[in-house]
Amino acid sequence: MLLANHPLLGKTIPGDTASRLNIRAADDTARFSLRIDPAAVQSAGTAFGAPLPTRIGGMVEAGGRTALQLGPDEWMLMAPVAEGDGIVDAFSALGETHSLVDVGHREVGILVEGEAASLALRSAIAFDIDAMPVGTGCRTIFDKAQIVLIREDKTRFRIEVWRSFADHVWGLLQAVSREIALGI
Amino acid sequence: MLLIRCPYCEAERPEVEFTYAGEAHIARPTNPSVLSDDEWRDFLFIRSNPRGRHFERWRHMHGCGRFFNAVRDTVTDKFAMTYRAGAPRPSDEEIALAATSAATRAKDARP
Numbered sequence: 001m002l003l004a005n006h007p008l009l010g011k012t013i014p015g016d017t018a019s020r021l022n023i024r025a026a027d028d029t030a031r032f033s034l035r036i037d038p039a040a041v042q043s044a045g046t047a048f049g050a051p052l053p054t055r056i057g058g059m060v061e062a063g064g065r066t067a068l069q070l071g072p073d074e075w076m077l078m079a080p081v082a083e084g085d086g087i088v089d090a091f092s093a094l095g096e097t098h099s100l101v102d103v104g105h106r107e108v109g110i111l112v113e114g115e116a117a118s119l120a121l122r123s124a125i126a127f128d129i130d131a132m133p134v135g136t137g138c139r140t141i142f143d144k145a146q147i148v149l150i151r152e153d154k155t156r157f158r159i160e161v162w163r164s165f166a167d168h169v170w171g172l173l174q175a176v177s178r179e180i181a182l183g184i
Numbered sequence: 185m186l187l188i189r190c191p192y193c194e195a196e197r198p199e200v201e202f203t204y205a206g207e208a209h210i211a212r213p214t215n216p217s218v219l220s221d222d223e224w225r226d227f228l229f230i231r232s233n234p235r236g237r238h239f240e241r242w243r244h245m246h247g248c249g250r251f252f253n254a255v256r257d258t259v260t261d262k263f264a265m266t267y268r269a270g271a272p273r274p275s276d277e278e279i280a281l282a283a284t285s286a287a288t289r290a291k292d293a294r295p
Binding site: 127138140 | 195
């Protein structure tokens with residue numbers, strides 16, 4: 001039902017002929033915002049089914065599940081949609097005080113891929129994207145919209161943005177991919 | 185664009201991710217009801233507003249979300265150092281040391 005209102009469902013920005021850039025809406029995933037005492041990160045990792053990173057910006061991927069540390073006591077967890085309920089159950093059995101909020105429908109994912117990916121992102125993000133290590137992520141600002149940026153590979157980035165800002169981010173990416181295609 | 189070092193993220197982040205949050209090291213009176221009106225006014229509104237070195241609070245709003253403290257020169261807008269909330273006000277030596285190490289750190293800064 002909510003997917004019917006997905007602002008970017010199935011959309012793609014094809015990029016230029018040399019395909020230096022390909023931008024597309026990512027497949028839906030389950031997403032959780034986890035707040036927990038950093039001292040309890042071990043047991044939280046057990047409940048999640050994959051270890052949690054222990055450094056801000058750090059990301060751990062295991063068995064299709066991704067955990068990204070955003071703050072001293074804040075993690076973003078992603079998993080395949082079908083596994084979402086299982087994660088909720090596992091955390092409800094966790095003895096530690098914590099907060100696990102399902103934010104799966106709050107955000108949409110955008111994949112920015114290709115040689116020119118960092119060039120495209122640089123148009124609206126203020127920090128040095130080329131210096132961002134592979135396998136890390138952070139919350140930042142894209143133009144005026146708050147996003148979570150993940151560097152999955154040297155030339156592959158993932159943007160997680162609130163669905164109400166998704167059109168804005170998409171429009172800017174469309175404009176910049178046109179500029180890159182034209183070599184401006 | 186300023187690059188501000190977040191002491192929690194331990195990274196140089198762009199200014200747009202931060203919000204300013206006023207002067208630092210202003211402790212809330214433990215028993216506000218015994219204060220006179222003038223003392224309460226001073227606590228709420230009277231700030232040092234120096235020309236030069238200023239101790240101030242910032243929040244890494246669009247990052248880790250944490251408040252922290254910074255030492256900034258209000259004339260040059262240069263950040264001498266940043267440190268975690270709750271840490272004591274740094275001494276002159278600590279600030280000088282942090283400013284020199286910031287120059288070397290800037291080379292291998294990660295975003």
